[in-house]
Amino acid sequence: MGKNNKKNDDNFFNKNPLLLFIIFAIVIILVFRSIAPSAESSINTFVSGKPAVMSLTYSDIKKLAKEKQLTYVAIGKTYIKAKMKDGTIVTVPKVPNDPTLIKTLDENDIPYGALPEPNNWLSDLIFGWIIPIFIFFAIWMFLASRMQKGMGGVFGVGSAKGLIKSEKPNVTFDDVAGNDEAKEEVKEIVDFLKNPDRYISLGAKIPKGVLLVGPPGTGKTLLAKAVAGEADVPFFAVNGSSFIEMFVGVGAARVRDLFNQAKKEAPSIIFIDEIDAIGKSRAAAGQFGGNDEREQTLNQLLAEMDGFDSNEPVIVLAATNRPEILDPALLRPGRFDRQVLVDKPDFKGRVEILKVHVKKIKAGKDVDLEEIARMTAGLAGADLANIVNEAALLAGRKGKKEVNQEEFVEAVERQIAGLEKRSRRLNEEDKKTVAYHESGHAVIAEVTPKARKVKKVSIVPRGLAALGYTLNLPQEDKYLMKKSELIAEVDTLLGGRAAEEIFIGEISTGASNDLERATDIIKSMVMIYGMSDVAGLMVLEKQTSRFLGGGFGQAKEYSEKMQEEIDNFVKEMLAQRYHHVKNLLKKYAEVIEQMVKELYEKEVIEGSRVRELIAEFDKKEDENENENTQNRDNS
Structure with missing residues (x-):
């Protein structure tokens, strides 16, 4: 318990260093004030008694002396201290150059003496010079220590010592699951770090750098730690943004220091997370110029990766989810020789x-x-x-x-879908709208080939804005989307708004996100995937253009006429699919009404129940059709 409390106290003062400094300064001042002699304490040293009072005047002292009520008088330059017969100490200001006081004391046989003045020069020295100098010195030392931790000391601004420390992770490949191909790619690095002579004797060169590429959350950092854990070598982990400071040259100096530390502890691994923070393409700045500090840091990183021998057992691992924005010089052979895809798991x-x-x-x-x-x-x-x-x-x-x-x-x-919000109560009209909306999504998803099937339908609000939701899940992992599947996705998205229009007679704002997503899908079919006759096989928009110098001031690479044709195609396609969806919903109106009724009662319907209702309706329709066919044959 004692150790835990001490650790908590340390963490508190580390988070509040200014409070620690103020407390320390106050304690020092109080200590010196208690040591330094004051005028009052010096006077009380010579005349002791009851607490002094200042209710009397100088003339009252002379009067008390004549009445012989005083037992002793101490006379100073500015004050007189008199002790009365009852032991009370009287302190009054002295009237300067008054010879009658001594005469009065002599006439009444009252003993008197000189009152020593306090030693003020010592107090002035301590409180006027020593303490202020000490405080300024303490502030300087405090700031110096903070700079040393974050920037390598007052005279070593760019040092990485204290910022980057080596560790030996206890993570192994057993802790990394779901990406066997990536693990196989990096296993030879582990073998090289354990047995470098085996490769060097054959003349083989291990990759200097390995770039781990993949979406956020796929385990790139975990895989890098597992490599170090399996090889049991020092692991230097740093984020790319840690190299960038307000001072020009700090990033480059930190890169040098990082590689020097890694070489001293070789074999070792350097891991740079989010390397795109310093490795962004130098051409991306375009006409507006670049960041000199970032470019200097990148140049130093390139030089360091060229500087150590390929047989030196230091491996650089880096991670990014935006490989398309990295500088080509960083990805060439001899630096990051290999890219390992750490993708979302199947x-x-x-x-x-x-x-x-x-x-x-x-x-x-x-x-x-x-x-x-x-x-x-x-x-x-x-x-x-x-x-x-x-x-x-x-x-x-x-x-x-x-x-x-x-x-x-x-x-x-x-x-x-987000956190369930049962406290968000919907009125009857909104509840009805949401029930029809979600039922429309679910029915279209189930009756449309290639669409993702329904797992659950709910009218319980979730997340920040969702008043209900339909959970659609694919039957299997998909890595490619066909045109029919994209159109099925558009139909499913339009099902909610179409159901509102058909069964309620009025549309709401609930379909705003559905329409946005449906529009984006059709635009992508035209401009990126070449799935229309408008642009043919032309790619009108690159998915990575916004990273590579795009954005502000970027000119379109197609004509205004083409833009008009694209807009017309998207509008016509949406109208065509919307008409198709409305016809389907009218056909399955009986299923929609039954779903709405059950949603009112239970608030949640499983996907199996939706399929059951549709199957019952289709069976009934088939029986009616067969009966009608039989009647026509008989007639």
Whole structure:
């Protein structure tokens, strides 16, 4: 307990250094004030008694002397101290150059003496010079120590010592799941760090740098730590933004110091996270110029990666989710020779990741990780870790002793749609609108080929703005989208607004996000994927143009006429798909009404129930059609 308290105190003062300094200064001042002699303490040294009072005047002292009420008088330059018979000390200001006081004391046989003046020069020295100088010295030392921690000392501004320290992670490849290909790519690095002579004797050159590329949350940092953990070598981890400071040249100096430290402890690994912070293409600044500090840092990094021998057992690992903006000089052979894709996991990978994280909690026997993996298509490893933790928190709130499947399902829904807001009560009119809207989405998704099937329909508000939601999940992992699948996605998005118009007779603002996404899909089909006759095979917009010098002032690479044709195509396509969706909903009006009724009662409908209602309707329609056909044949 004592150690924990001490650690907490240290953390408190580390977070509040100014408060620590103020307390220290006050304590020093109080100590010196208690040591320094004051005028009052010097006087009381010679005349002791009851607490002094200043209710009398100089003339009263002379009067008391004549009445022989005083037992002793101490005379100073500015004050007179008199002790009365009852022991009271009287202190009054002295009238200068008054010879009658001594005469009066002599006539009445009252003893008197000189009152020593306090030693003021010592007090002035301490409080006028020593303490102020000490305070300024303490401030200077405090600032110097802070600069030393963050910037390598007052005279070593660019040093990385104190900023970057080596460690030996205890993470291994067993802790990295869901990306076997990436692990295989980096295993030879581990072998080289463990047995460098085996490769050097053959004349082989291990890659100097390995760039880990992938979306956020896919485990790039974890994989880098696992490489160091498996090789059991020092691991220097730093974020790319740590090199950039307000002082020009600091970043370059820190890069030099980082590589010097790594060479001293070789074999070792340098890991630069978010390397795009310093490795951005130098051509990206365009006509507006660049950041000199960032360019100097990048140039120094390029020089350092060329500077150490390829057989030197120092490996540079870096991570980014934006490889397209990196400078080409950084990616050439001899620097970052190899790029390892750390992508979002597939179904098998998600199951493996869930198994790793589920080991840390008390999971119930009913937990089906494969079902959870199917529900989480497209999510990264960090998302899955968060889902497992959220499920454990939900079970804890309910007072359970283990985490069951229902908590995992709720955690997935929270991750995808947001936190459930049951306190947000909808009035009857809004509830009706949301019920028809979500039912429209669900029915279109189920009756449209190539569309993602429905997992759940809910009219319980979730997240920041969602008043209801339809959870659609793919049947399998998809890496490519066909034109028919994109159109099916557009139809599903338009189903909500179409249902409002058909069954309520008036549209609401609830479809704003649906329309935005549907418009983006069709625009991408025309401008990026070449899926229309408007632009043919021309690519009118590059997905990475906004990173590579695009944005402000960027000129379009196509004519105004082409823009007009694109706008007309998008408008006509949306109108065509909307008309198709409305016809489908009119056909399945009976299913929509039944869904709305059940949503009013239960607020949530599972996807299996939606498919059951549609199957019953289709069966009834087939029976009616067969009966009508039979009647026509008989007639």
